[in-house]
Amino acid sequence: MMLTMARLTQAHVDARTGDILAAAVALFASRGIEKTTMADVAAEAGISTGAIYRYFPGKEALLAAVFEREMRDSAAQFERAAEASGMGLAALFQVGEKVTSTGDSQDCALWLEVELASLRDPEGIGGRQRDVHDAIRANIQTLVAASQGSGEIDASMDAEALSTLLFAVARGLQLETAETGNGPRSREALDLLGRLLRLSGEHGLPPA
Amino acid sequence: MMLTMARLTQAHVDARTGDILAAAVALFASRGIEKTTMADVAAEAGISTGAIYRYFPGKEALLAAVFEREMRDSAAQFERAAEASGMGLAALFQVGEKVTSTGDSQDCALWLEVELASLRDPEGIGGRQRDVHDAIRANIQTLVAASQGSGEIDASMDAEALSTLLFAVARGLQLETAETGNGPRSREALDLLGRLLRLSGEHGLPPA
Amino acid sequence: MMLTMARLTQAHVDARTGDILAAAVALFASRGIEKTTMADVAAEAGISTGAIYRYFPGKEALLAAVFEREMRDSAAQFERAAEASGMGLAALFQVGEKVTSTGDSQDCALWLEVELASLRDPEGIGGRQRDVHDAIRANIQTLVAASQGSGEIDASMDAEALSTLLFAVARGLQLETAETGNGPRSREALDLLGRLLRLSGEHGLPPA
Amino acid sequence: MMLTMARLTQAHVDARTGDILAAAVALFASRGIEKTTMADVAAEAGISTGAIYRYFPGKEALLAAVFEREMRDSAAQFERAAEASGMGLAALFQVGEKVTSTGDSQDCALWLEVELASLRDPEGIGGRQRDVHDAIRANIQTLVAASQGSGEIDASMDAEALSTLLFAVARGLQLETAETGNGPRSREALDLLGRLLRLSGEHGLPPA
DNA sequence: GATGAATGAGCGTTCATTCAT
DNA sequence: GATGAATGAACGCTCATTCAT
Numbered sequence: 058m059m060l061t062m063a064r065l066t067q068a069h070v071d072a073r074t075g076d077i078l079a080a081a082v083a084l085f086a087s088r089g090i091e092k093t094t095m096a097d098v099a100a101e102a103g104i105s106t107g108a109i110y111r112y113f114p115g116k117e118a119l120l121a122a123v124f125e126r127e128m129r130d131s132a133a134q135f136e137r138a139a140e141a142s143g144m145g146l147a148a149l150f151q152v153g154e155k156v157t158s159t160g161d162s163q164d165c166a167l168w169l170e171v172e173l174a175s176l177r178d179p180e181g182i183g184g185r186q187r188d189v190h191d192a193i194r195a196n197i198q199t200l201v202a203a204s205q206g207s208g209e210i211d212a213s214m215d216a217e218a219l220s221t222l223l224f225a226v227a228r229g230l231q232l233e234t235a236e237t238g239n240g241p242r243s244r245e246a247l248d249l250l251g252r253l254l255r256l257s258g259e260h261g262l263p264p265a
Numbered sequence: 266m267m268l269t270m271a272r273l274t275q276a277h278v279d280a281r282t283g284d285i286l287a288a289a290v291a292l293f294a295s296r297g298i299e300k301t302t303m304a305d306v307a308a309e310a311g312i313s314t315g316a317i318y319r320y321f322p323g324k325e326a327l328l329a330a331v332f333e334r335e336m337r338d339s340a341a342q343f344e345r346a347a348e349a350s351g352m353g354l355a356a357l358f359q360v361g362e363k364v365t366s367t368g369d370s371q372d373c374a375l376w377l378e379v380e381l382a383s384l385r386d387p388e389g390i391g392g393r394q395r396d397v398h399d400a401i402r403a404n405i406q407t408l409v410a411a412s413q414g415s416g417e418i419d420a421s422m423d424a425e426a427l428s429t430l431l432f433a434v435a436r437g438l439q440l441e442t443a444e445t446g447n448g449p450r451s452r453e454a455l456d457l458l459g460r461l462l463r464l465s466g467e468h469g470l471p472p473a
Numbered sequence: 474m475m476l477t478m479a480r481l482t483q484a485h486v487d488a489r490t491g492d493i494l495a496a497a498v499a500l501f502a503s504r505g506i507e508k509t510t511m512a513d514v515a516a517e518a519g520i521s522t523g524a525i526y527r528y529f530p531g532k533e534a535l536l537a538a539v540f541e542r543e544m545r546d547s548a549a550q551f552e553r554a555a556e557a558s559g560m561g562l563a564a565l566f567q568v569g570e571k572v573t574s575t576g577d578s579q580d581c582a583l584w585l586e587v588e589l590a591s592l593r594d595p596e597g598i599g600g601r602q603r604d605v606h607d608a609i610r611a612n613i614q615t616l617v618a619a620s621q622g623s624g625e626i627d628a629s630m631d632a633e634a635l636s637t638l639l640f641a642v643a644r645g646l647q648l649e650t651a652e653t654g655n656g657p658r659s660r661e662a663l664d665l666l667g668r669l670l671r672l673s674g675e676h677g678l679p680p681a
Numbered sequence: 682m683m684l685t686m687a688r689l690t691q692a693h694v695d696a697r698t699g700d701i702l703a704a705a706v707a708l709f710a711s712r713g714i715e716k717t718t719m720a721d722v723a724a725e726a727g728i729s730t731g732a733i734y735r736y737f738p739g740k741e742a743l744l745a746a747v748f749e750r751e752m753r754d755s756a757a758q759f760e761r762a763a764e765a766s767g768m769g770l771a772a773l774f775q776v777g778e779k780v781t782s783t784g785d786s787q788d789c790a791l792w793l794e795v796e797l798a799s800l801r802d803p804e805g806i807g808g809r810q811r812d813v814h815d816a817i818r819a820n821i822q823t824l825v826a827a828s829q830g831s832g833e834i835d836a837s838m839d840a841e842a843l844s845t846l847l848f849a850v851a852r853g854l855q856l857e858t859a860e861t862g863n864g865p866r867s868r869e870a871l872d873l874l875g876r877l878l879r880l881s882g883e884h885g886l887p888p889a
Numbered sequence: 890g891a892t893g894a895a896t897g898a899g900c901g902t903t904c905a906t907t908c909a910t
Numbered sequence: 911g912a913t914g915a916a917t918g919a920a921c922g923c924t925c926a927t928t929c930a931t
Contacts, residue, residue, distance in 0.1 A: 089385065091299030094904060096914095105913045107907075116905065162384045169381045175444055176370045176377070177297065187445060214457060222454035225437025226430065233433055236383060237395060246430035249422060252470050253461040260468050262460050277894090303922060313896045315924075324922065485915090505801065507715030511901060521917045523903075532901065582800045589793045591860060592786045593713065603861060630873060638850065638870035641857055645849025652799060653811060662846035665838060668886050669877040676884050678876050718925055720893095729892045731928075740926065896928075907917080 074112045076102040081123045086167040090120060124174060124182055127167050128189045135193045144203040146210060146258075150251050152200070153223065157230040157243050165235035194220045204254075211257035226250060282320050284310040289331050294375040298328060332382060332390055335375050336397045342367075343401045352411040354418060354466075358459045360408070361431070365438040365451045373443035402428050412462075419465035434458060490528045492518040497539050502583040506536060540590060540598055543583050544605045550575075551609045560619040562626060562674075566667045568616070569639065573646040573659045581651035610636045620670075627673035642666060698736050700726040705747050710791040714744060748795050748806055752813045755792065759817045768827040770834060770882075774875050776824070777847065781854040781867045789859035818844045828878075835881035850874060 080101035084093040095116055099109045113119040138152040175183035197220040205212040210219075230243040288309035292301040303324055307317045321327040346360040383391035405428040413420040418427075438451040496517035500509040511532055515525045529535040554568040591599035613636040621628040626635075646659040704725035708717040719740055723733045737743040762776040799807035821844040829836040834843075854867040 087385075089299075089381070091297075095906080096904075106905095107914065108912055110906070111911075162387075166381055166384045169377050169384070172440065172444070173297070173374055173377050173381070176374045177295065179370075183444065190444070215453060218450070218453040218457045221438075221441065221450050222434065222457055225441055225451075225454060226433050227437070228440060229433025229435070229437035230429075232380065232436060233429065236380070236391070236398070242426070242429055243433070245423060245426040246433060249426045249430055250461075253458075253465060256464055256468060256470060257461060259471075260464060262457075262464060263467075281894095302920085312894095314922095315897065316895050318923070319894070482915095489915095503801065505715075505797070507713075510899085520915095522901095523918065524916050526902070527915070578800045578803075582797055585793050585797050585800070588856065588860070589713070589790055589797070592790045592793070593711075595786075599860070606860070631869060634866070634869040634873045637854075637857065637866050638873055641850050641853025641867070641870060642846065643853070644856060645851070645853035646845075648796065648852060649845065649849055652796070652807065652814070658842070658845050659849075661839060661842040662849060665842045665846055666877075669874075669881060672880055672884060672886060673877060675887075676880060678880060679883075719927080720925075730926095731893065732891055734927070735890075892929100892931085894928105894930095896926100898925100900924080901922095903921080904919100905917100907915105908913100909915095910913080 070112070073102070073104065073108075077104070077109060077112055077119070078122055078126055081119050082126065082167060083163075085120070085123055085170065086163040089166075090170060095119075120174075121182070123167070124171050125185070127171050128186060131168065132189050132192055135196055139196055139200060144200065145207060146204040146251065146254060149197070149200045149204060149223070150247060152197075153227055153230075153247050154244060156227045157234055157247060158240055162235045165231060168231075190224070194224050197223050204258075209258045210254045211262045214257065214262055223250075278320070281310070281312070281316075285312070285317055285320050285327070286330060286334060289327050290334065290375060291371070293328070293331055293378065294371040297374075298378060303327075329390070331375070332379050333393070335379050336394060339376065340397050340400055343404055347404055347408060352408065353415060354412040354459065354462060357405070357408045357412060357431070358455060360405075361435055361438075361455050362452060364435050365442055365455060366448055367439070367442075370443045373439060376439075398432070402432050405431050412466075417466045418462045419470045422465065422470055431458075486528070489518070489520070489524075493520070493525055493528050493535070494538060494542060497535050498542065498583060499579070501536070501539055501586060502579040506586060511535075537598070539583070540587050541601070543587050544602060547584065548605050548608055551612055555612055555616060560616065561623060562620040562667065562670060565613070565616045565620060565639070566663060568613075569643055569646075569663050570660060572643050573650055573663060574656050575647070575650075578651045581647060584647075606640070610640050613639050620674075625674045626670045627678045630673065630678055639666075694736070697726070697728065697732075701728070701733060701736055701743070702746055702750055705743055706750065706791060707787075709744070709747055709794065710787040713790075714794060719743075744798075745806070747791070748798060749809070751791050751795050752810060756813050756816055759820055763820055763824060768824065769831060770828040770875065770878060773821070773824045773828060773847070774871060776821075777851055777854075777871050778868060780851045781858055781871060782864055786859045789855060792855075814848070818848050821847050828882075833882045834878045835886045838881065838886055 077098060081093070081098045084097055084101055088097075095109055096106045098119070099106045102109070109119070113122065134156065135152065138155045139148070141151075171182070171186060175186040177183075194217075198216050201210075201216045201219050201223070204210045205214070205216065226247070230246060234240050234243045285306060289301070289306045292305055292309055296305075303317055304314045306327070307314045310317070317327070321330065342364060343360065346363045347356070349359075379390070379394060383394040385391075402425075406424050409418075409424045409427050409431070412418045413422070413424065434455070438454060442448050442451045493514060497509070497514045500513055500517055504513075511525055512522045514535070515522045518525070525535070529538065550572060551568065554571045555564070557567075587598070587602060591602040593599075610633075614632050617626075617632045617635050617639070620626045621630070621632065642663070646662060650656050650659045701722060705717070705722045708721055708725055712721075719733055720730045722743070723730045726733070733743070737746065758780065759776065762779045763772070765775075795806070795810060799810040801807075818841075822840050825834075825840045825843050825847070828834045829838070829840065850871070854870060858864050858867045
């Protein structure tokens, strides 16, 4: 009986924590962090103002959890897209397309909040974010290496530089899409980059 | 009774306005907008709390001025870099390098604040920002067209798509540089893109 | 989770609202509206500064409630006095005496604040006050008509003009009493008016 | 030369003082005392913000001067009306009519501000106001006595009680007129009182 | 003497956090 | 454990007053 209770309680706690996080994510993204009150989050999560402090010790901790979740989601998005798409250049660009096409301005806003927090706290969340970004870049680099191995793109290109470029393009276009809503334009830019890379596979890239 | 004061006044007002703007830019960038109080800005500008309201009617107006200045600076940065660099592909990448290499995390933070504000107020500041970005992209497109005209890059490429790509790369790498401080890596990514583009000039881009 | 609180809540809210209103009435009357801070009211009501905003959305709303209460009290005072006094001329003057004799300078100050607010906002509170005054005058007119019906005062007198006169006397003497504290003098003036009216019942009023 | 300067200066000071007072009267009456800033008054008077402090040591002193002026004006209005109207009952009611018919809500507002201030500071301005009111009542009493002497109204009536009544009526009707704008109704009420008084002259007032 | 920019205390209001129920 | 009323520090802003020019 104790065990059943405990398990239920833990599940309950997890569920509530998830509700609160989801509420916080939604509100922090749409209204902004400072314009969202703890009472707002509690109401959105369907609990009382005070109850939120049983799950998070304060707004800062809640924010940290939201940021952590946002970063995890970002990384997971890349990972899932990569896993689902095989290993060729086409796969790489399917990833890019998926990432780019989610021009949800809410997601983007939260992402920007994380970027801002990282800039302002390079040791804390900034460090964590660098890890996440490194992981993503490593992921990209794996796909790049595979494309180089198959000869689709020039094998002499610096895989790190290329993955940096691709990551930058992904971030830049995501921002672009969120701001303008012009998804097709971003896709065309991405296609263009793909064709340039294929060209490198065909003719080889001349030295710098 | 007007003349005695008048000579000092306009210069004085401009100077104070500039002081306040500079203080606001510094604090909004480093601490964040909501965590910066009007008293903070005033203190940083070397004036009293109340005095700030002679120059800006309120925090919102101050913020708008800061944003406007940030956007103007962004556009001017591109414009100046373009003007100083001639018209070839090399010029284009000198622009990119300049933009990318300023990995000042303060500038970047303010830029991100503008992006966030734009996402949350698409009609207001968002509209203004789209105009600024369109102007920048148009600038880039001019350089692209010149490079296509000289045969340095494939003339069949969609100039709009390419300028979108280049703008995205610039933004993505600027973020990257600000976050990691790794300027050389960004420069390598940029070089890689330059070589890909030159390759298109030599061999022509195959159809999509 | 509703039931445990619910029973207390409404009573509690009403009690607190009443406390706050009473505190506001006392302070607005004695210090003046603008010299009374929300913190003053809260302290007088025995709650914290912030708590007051759970009961009233702001100072303006609190003021409106105080004014409404003041006007209701004014009207009720007349009404109760009228109900308690029957219908003759004597009744009319008992009403007058009651109204006049309450030379409480606090009540009077609040009443004057309402008058001032009405003068400055004729559409808003001014309109509400005119309604209240019309109701009071109608009340007086009923008593006047009864006195005319019984022959105590001249039936040919314009009942509206007479009630206007009586209302003006009441207001003028209330002010007088509050200012000088000289209740007996006001009562003598009122008696004199009563005798003049009785004279009209005995001899009839000559035409204008 | 000193004398000329001095006289001019004194005249200048008086003129400026008058300008400021007039500006303050206008603004205190229309906007209210607390909503009128010293800068508002200065601007309305055509001088600089700081200059006002050469003529009045502070807002409180300015307010006191405004109140003093308002009270003097009130008394003077009665006095002038009385002087211009001779000594009979008709004169009395011409005075009443003049006082009552000025249903200017601005004047009234300022008068109410004085009343309020008197209620709140019975020792200070309240005492001064009682003196002024006593003077006015004495004035009225003179007219009353004259009317009693001529037999127009019953000579047995207590002149003090009657003048209190008349003063109260004047104040009540002035308020009424300012609030409703219904001057004719006030005049009818006044006429009615006049006829009641004349009736006392014809038939004599029975004892209380 | 006049000016009006500057000062800074103080106001109305909000909200993260606590705690009696 | 949950509730939501209460707290009070802190914010944006105003304005009476001062004082360098």
